[in-house]
Amino acid sequence: MTSPSFMRPLLALAMGHTIVALDNGLGLTPAMGYNTWNDFRCSPEMNAKAVMALADKMDELGLVKLGYRYLNLDDCWQLEELSDTGELQPDPVAFPEGMKPVVDYVHSRGLLLGLYSCRGWKTCAFRGASSGHEAIHARQFAQWGVDYLKHDSCWASGERSAAFAQYAAMRDALNATGRPILYSLCGWSSWYSPEGAKLGNSWRISADCDEWANVYVAVRTNELLAAYAGPGAFNDPDMLLGSSPNAPAHLTPMQVQSQFSLWAVMAAPLLIGSRLLSMPASDLATYTNDEVIAVSQDALGQQGRVVWSNCPPYVPRDNWWNSPWSMPFDVCCMWTRALATAAAVLFTMAATCRRFAPRCGAYVLLPLGLFCALYIAVLWSFRPRTHECQQVWARPLADGAQAVCFVNFAQAPARVACDANCLGAMGFSKGGTVRVRDLVRRVDVPVTTLGDDALAVDLEGDGDSALWRVLERR
Numbered sequence: 001m002t003s004p005s006f007m008r009p010l011l012a013l014a015m016g017h018t019i020v021a022l023d024n025g026l027g028l029t030p031a032m033g034y035n036t037w038n039d040f041r042c043s044p045e046m047n048a049k050a051v052m053a054l055a056d057k058m059d060e061l062g063l064v065k066l067g068y069r070y071l072n073l074d075d076c077w078q079l080e081e082l083s084d085t086g087e088l089q090p091d092p093v094a095f096p097e098g099m100k101p102v103v104d105y106v107h108s109r110g111l112l113l114g115l116y117s118c119r120g121w122k123t124c125a126f127r128g129a130s131s132g133h134e135a136i137h138a139r140q141f142a143q144w145g146v147d148y149l150k151h152d153s154c155w156a157s158g159e160r161s162a163a164f165a166q167y168a169a170m171r172d173a174l175n176a177t178g179r180p181i182l183y184s185l186c187g188w189s190s191w192y193s194p195e196g197a198k199l200g201n202s203w204r205i206s207a208d209c210d211e212w213a214n215v216y217v218a219v220r221t222n223e224l225l226a227a228y229a230g231p232g233a234f235n236d237p238d239m240l241l242g243s244s245p246n247a248p249a250h251l252t253p254m255q256v257q258s259q260f261s262l263w264a265v266m267a268a269p270l271l272i273g274s275r276l277l278s279m280p281a282s283d284l285a286t287y288t289n290d291e292v293i294a295v296s297q298d299a300l301g302q303q304g305r306v307v308w309s310n311c312p313p314y315v316p317r318d319n320w321w322n323s324p325w326s327m328p329f330d331v332c333c334m335w336t337r338a339l340a341t342a343a344a345v346l347f348t349m350a351a352t353c354r355r356f357a358p359r360c361g362a363y364v365l366l367p368l369g370l371f372c373a374l375y376i377a378v379l380w381s382f383r384p385r386t387h388e389c390q391q392v393w394a395r396p397l398a399d400g401a402q403a404v405c406f407v408n409f410a411q412a413p414a415r416v417a418c419d420a421n422c423l424g425a426m427g428f429s430k431g432g433t434v435r436v437r438d439l440v441r442r443v444d445v446p447v448t449t450l451g452d453d454a455l456a457v458d459l460e461g462d463g464d465s466a467l468w469r470v471l472e473r474r
Ligand SMILES: *[C@@H]1O[C@H](CO)[C@@H](O)[C@H](O)[C@H]1NC(C)=O
Pocket: 021, 022, 023, 024, 025, 174, 175, 176, 177, 178, 179, 180, 181
């Protein structure tokens, strides 16, 4: 859906927005909360009652007092069509009394409420979206008392200046309401980062995380983007995946921990995207570790950087609107199955239709079938994969310590060590005296001097990690 290049100046002119820095006072540390997408998708079970139950559960699990304050409804809270006057319409079956009472209830439990819309002409799930109706929708959000907006990018131009202009239109509309509303862009591409801070409080940089390979892609993409993040403006590598085997997307418990540690070091939003009402104990233990949360919420708001890596160079790829790496894995499977069925049906028809019309198969149906088959082959060959490699990430903290994350993406176990260059990249000197704490196990590590191999860990294969806090005593 990319516009031809000769149209770019025209589009920029038509959109006519000047970009000013966002200054809404929100999101000075990465947002924390929960999002319904990987829990409910578009199930009719995502309704007013469920939202209230989710708010109760977030409180009961102790998540609210740890800082998980945003309860975010993703796509499918609204109808397919806008009203005659261009307003978003809450699904009257799921939300019979509208959004206001739901928002009020969520607020009464000490939480904040997030809603979802899209800069395109429909949302990703074909519901009513905000293109051209930004002001009306922003006013609705403000009237309902909404605190957060996730703004998606489906069914919209993939051309950069057009995308920036549409995101700016909603930014300005939210600002004009006078209500501080955290603005979270969802354009799944790394090219948002250089403009991100002017447009929103956070911006998605890569495809949906719905399997470990996509977590790897998000991490590798984010390693190039640290310079663009800071207080009030963060790169967003997508939500946290839990390990519930019956959720639409999930990781192993070990990978859940690694994603959480990496997200803390990358100053990424911590939005739980998994079964909340039946969360596995191991996920809850991971997400409620206040020593890891403290890294995420560190006041410096600096994104971590890679200080050691043996991974191959990585070049982020643009997402097409209908590419497998830009859609949730289960949606991609559905899409692939549909295409495979279409191809099979077309081949069968091609084999039989000549009885009615000579050569119909050869000219029409066979090429169509071949196109479907080719498309599936392309989808398959471009699916994300991890590399057999390891990395060390480090994030500077306000008290002068470094949060250091060692991660093993390879299938086999590996020893990951921070060498002299790695120590130097963190500003540590060899021979220095340190205090080291393992934040995941919550124990002190018996390392006192930075000698050879002082900072090294043995990790399992397939996504194991360690997260240490290293403070040099001077
Ligand atoms: C609107 O933008 C101005 C200028 O950047 C800023 O000072 C103000 O805080 C913003 N208001 C809201 C509600 O975001």
